[in-house]
Amino acid sequence: AQKITQTQPGMFVQEKEAVTLDCTYDTSDQSYGLFWYKQPSSGEMIFLIYQGSYDEQNATEGRYSLNFQKARKSANLVISASQLGDSAMYFCAMPVGLTGGGNKLTFGTGTQLKVEL
Amino acid sequence: GAGVSQSPRYKVAKRGQDVALRCDPISGHVSLFWYQQALGQGPEFLTYFQNEAQLDKSGLPSDRFFAERPEGSVSTLKIQRTQQEDSAVYLCASSLEVGAANTGELFFGEGSRLTVL
Numbered sequence: 001a002q003k004i005t006q007t008q009p010g011m012f013v014q015e016k017e018a019v020t021l022d023c024t025y026d027t028s029d030q031s032y033g034l035f036w037y038k039q040p041s042s043g044e045m046i047f048l049i050y051q052g053s054y055d056e057q058n059a060t061e062g063r064y065s066l067n068f069q070k071a072r073k074s075a076n077l078v079i080s081a082s083q084l085g086d087s088a089m090y091f092c093a094m095p096v097g098l099t100g101g102g103n104k105l106t107f108g109t110g111t112q113l114k115v116e117l
Numbered sequence: 118g119a120g121v122s123q124s125p126r127y128k129v130a131k132r133g134q135d136v137a138l139r140c141d142p143i144s145g146h147v148s149l150f151w152y153q154q155a156l157g158q159g160p161e162f163l164t165y166f167q168n169e170a171q172l173d174k175s176g177l178p179s180d181r182f183f184a185e186r187p188e189g190s191v192s193t194l195k196i197q198r199t200q201q202e203d204s205a206v207y208l209c210a211s212s213l214e215v216g217a218a219n220t221g222e223l224f225f226g227e228g229s230r231l232t233v234l
Contacts, residue, residue, distance in 0.1 A: 004159075043206060044120075045160070045225035091159050098165055098173040102148055105223065107159030 002027045002094050004108035011113050013082045020067065021077040021111045023092030029053075032094060034075040035105065036064070039089040048090075051075055082115045089113075119143070121226035123209050129232045130199045138194045138229040142211030146224070149192050151184055152208040154228070160208055166192060199233045206230045 003026040013019035025034065036048040051059045051066045059066045067076040079086055089110045095103035122141040130136050142149050148167055152160035153176075162176040168189035177184070181199075186192040196203055206228040213222065 043208075043228040043230075045208065045210070045223075047223065093159075102165060102167060102172065104150060104162045104165060104173070104176075105160075106162070109157075109159050 002029075002032075002096050002106050004092050004094055004106055006092055006108035006111050008111045009109075011111055012116060013079075013113065014116055015084060016081055018078060018080045019082055019113065021079070021090050021092075021113065022074070023076055023108060024072070024074045025092070025094055026073060027094065034066070034068070035093045035095075036066070036075075036077045037091045037093060037107075038086075039091060039110070041088070045091070049077070079113075084115050084117070087113060087115045121209055121211055121224050123207075123226035123229050125229055126227065127230050127232075129234065131234055132200060133198050135195065135197045136199055136231060138196075138207050138231070140192045140194070140209030140211075140226060142190065142192070142209070143213075143224055144190075146211035146213050147189075148212045148214070149186060150210040150223070151192070151194050152210065153178075154206040154208055156205070163194070163207075196231075199231075201233050204231055204233045 005024045032053045034051045038046045038048050049059050049061045049064045051068045058068050063080045065078045089112050091110045092108045093105040096106050124139045150165050151163040153163050154160040164174040164184045166186045169186050181197045183195045208228045210223045210225045
């Protein structure tokens, strides 16, 4: 069964600095995807970035990039030039197949990021 | 509205009461998911609809939990005889296509926070 592990319950970073949020995963599938979502205090889950297991390059979306190391089964999120608005919970997630078709997302336990002045 | 709408945003129930949580997905979205998020944890899958068909309900924690989507749009999650361990945020998510969870194109609501006293 797929499993997502996030070992950092909380992280602090100074404004304008870069920060790396760790995510390791376990799956027996050859083809899979990995996601990062942001959850601000309002509660809504916001999609940030996606990495496919067969993508040749690490995914990037603006200030977000994925440090994808397939052999180590890790997909760490790098946020560059941190902003106060980046303070939120961050979740790593992986799709798992559902009976009857479709996929659900399995989430890690999350990392609470606090950006400081 | 443009996004996934959930109501009520906050609900306080006495132990033993029944509650109903509503999700209004983005118009035209085929897939609809319910997740339960306990404090400090990642969201846990509850159930999945494709149009009006409930294709997977493997995550529902007990037979006190019931979900429906009778016309393939609005969905209701009902919890009967609420217990304290039901206290959590209940998130609804929708997507345009089946399998869109594979590409991260899941749109989440802000959730309904249930507190059972």
